[in-house]
Amino acid sequence: MSRPLTPGERRLPVGRAVRVHVPATSANLGPGFDSMGLALQLDDEVTLEVVEGVWAASVEGEGAESLPTDGSHLILRLAREHLAARGVTVPGLTLHAVNRIPHARGLGSSAAAVVAAIAGAEALLDPEDRLDADGLLGVCSALEGHPDNVAPALRGGATVSWSRGGDAAGEVGTAELSLHPGVVPVVAVPDVEVSTHAVRALLPTSVPHAEAAAQAGRAALLVHALSREPRLLAEATVDLLHQGPRSSAMPETAALITRLRAAGHAAVVSGAGPSVLVLAPGERAATTAAEYVRELYADSSCGWRVQVTGIARGGARVEHVRHG
Numbered sequence: 001m002s003r004p005l006t007p008g009e010r011r012l013p014v015g016r017a018v019r020v021h022v023p024a025t026s027a028n029l030g031p032g033f034d035s036m037g038l039a040l041q042l043d044d045e046v047t048l049e050v051v052e053g054v055w056a057a058s059v060e061g062e063g064a065e066s067l068p069t070d071g072s073h074l075i076l077r078l079a080r081e082h083l084a085a086r087g088v089t090v091p092g093l094t095l096h097a098v099n100r101i102p103h104a105r106g107l108g109s110s111a112a113a114v115v116a117a118i119a120g121a122e123a124l125l126d127p128e129d130r131l132d133a134d135g136l137l138g139v140c141s142a143l144e145g146h147p148d149n150v151a152p153a154l155r156g157g158a159t160v161s162w163s164r165g166g167d168a169a170g171e172v173g174t175a176e177l178s179l180h181p182g183v184v185p186v187v188a189v190p191d192v193e194v195s196t197h198a199v200r201a202l203l204p205t206s207v208p209h210a211e212a213a214a215q216a217g218r219a220a221l222l223v224h225a226l227s228r229e230p231r232l233l234a235e236a237t238v239d240l241l242h243q244g245p246r247s248s249a250m251p252e253t254a255a256l257i258t259r260l261r262a263a264g265h266a267a268v269v270s271g272a273g274p275s276v277l278v279l280a281p282g283e284r285a286a287t288t289a290a291e292y293v294r295e296l297y298a299d300s301s302c303g304w305r306v307q308v309t310g311i312a313r314g315g316a317r318v319e320h321v322r323h324g
């Protein structure tokens with residue numbers, strides 16, 4: 001999918017610079033495992049500039065203390081590999097990241113990094129050489145391993161994605177849902193990290209047919225609830241595939257979801273966790289859910305940051321800072 005450009009010498013001009021804004025995303029939404037996702041109003045901002053002979057990164061915000069500052073930084077590495085596969089010579093690249101999406105919390109930080117790298121690298125090319133929207137989605141999905149975060153990160157809103165060939169490395173389709181205006185996300189983020197890679201290993205290799213059938217029914221209902229009838233969100237967000245097998249890796253998350261659901265809220269694990277997403281049917285229900293969580297943990301040392309969050313209606317946005 002990352003096809004080379006037409007033959008000939010292609011070298012990015014020194015001084016060309018782009019900035020990419022990529023939203024956080026919450027994947028799965030309960031029964032839509034590896035398929036459904038929602039873009040949130042919280043974004044990372046990544047500036048890439050073509051320079052001579054240097055590969056260097058500077059980071060503000062999330063990960064500033066821990067991420068590498070050389071060419072091994074994930075975004076620089078992915079951009080470099082992608083442009084090399086496209087047959088483009090890059091003399092050097094600097095990156096400046098303003099990171100607002102917390103890492104390893106189930107809010108799509110790695111998908112945002114993939115999208116920043118690939119959308120940014122493509123934007124550094126001349127307009128006639130750039131991949132179209134489907135091409136970008138295919139490359140990003142293959143790198144991330146599943147499309148449910150990268151699709152809403154690229155397109156915004158809520159998306160349902162599928163693999164035409166049956167695996168994430170193949171061609172990916174995505175449909176944008178027409179979201180009911182009453183759907184309001186609430187996000188509760190704990191102060192512990194969970195690696196997506198680690199908890200994917202906890203999933204069983206097969207599931208009973210009856211559970212798969214029940215999950216398909218809930219996923220179909222979820223599309224209806226998100227677009228037409230938000231009052232059905234609590235019933236539509238029941239998951240039978242992935243939250244149970246992973247609960248031992250995030251017991252606080254599982255406990256919070258049980259309590260929220262018992263109180264009638266449509267609470268799910270956000271992405272691979274450990275954050276919790278509530279899909280509230282309206283502003284008032286969202287405020288009630290947020291206050292419920294704050295009161296639960298008012299006297300506890302366990303830190304949960306709770307926020308009623310807007311939906312990012314547009315996806316990743318590219319600014320052309322300098323043509324070079």
Ligand SMILES: Nc1ncnc2c1ncn2[C@@H]1O[C@H](COP(=O)(O)OP(=O)(O)OP(=O)(O)O)[C@@H](O)[C@H]1O
Pocket residue numbers: 025027044063067073074075097099102103104105106107108109110111112113149194195196197270271272273
């Ligand atoms: N902006 C970034 N720059 C560089 N590396 C990043 C960035 N964001 C995430 N990463 C890398 O990805 C890891 C987190 O990815 P992981 O897939 O485990 O969680 P997530 O993407 O935050 O959550 P989820 O996939 O459940 O939504 C970080 O620990 C870091 O290594």
Ligand SMILES: N[C@@H](CCO)C(=O)O
Pocket residue numbers: 027028033034035146148149196200242271272
């Ligand atoms: N569908 C993915 C989302 C997290 O990247 C998972 O649950 O593992």
